[in-house]
Amino acid sequence: MTWDDVFWHLVNFSLPALMISLGITLWGSFQFRRQSQIRWLWRWLLSAFGGLAVLVGGVVITGLDGKMATYGALVLVCATVEWALQMRFKLRG
Numbered sequence: 001m002t003w004d005d006v007f008w009h010l011v012n013f014s015l016p017a018l019m020i021s022l023g024i025t026l027w028g029s030f031q032f033r034r035q036s037q038i039r040w041l042w043r044w045l046l047s048a049f050g051g052l053a054v055l056v057g058g059v060v061i062t063g064l065d066g067k068m069a070t071y072g073a074l075v076l077v078c079a080t081v082e083w084a085l086q087m088r089f090k091l092r093g
Contacts, residue, residue: 013065017051021078028082038085047081 025044054077058070 013055014052016071017055017074017078018048020074021047021051021081024075024078024082028086032086043082043085046085047078050077050081053077 022044025040025047028043029040051074054074055065055070058067058073059065062070
């Protein structure tokens with residue numbers, strides 16, 4: 001396996017977490033546009049790091065990449081991070 005193959009494997013592994021978190025963050029920015037006090041880029045990064053942790057945990061626990069339970073947990077974690085950030089700043093403001 002060449003370094004080019006390793007790069008594309010890592011990109012394809014992390015892409016679901018990055019895209020799901022981006023979609024949820026953009027939807028949260030649209031839905032709570034007046035209440036959000038933290039920039040969407042930081043919310044996206046926090047959600048993406050949480051999603052990547054879920055994907056790595058799914059590989060460690062199940063031994064395989066691409067299990068549907070891992071993707072379900074990915075959506076739940078990304079949505080929970082967005083919700084928690086929105087509620088934290090909504091209650092403080």
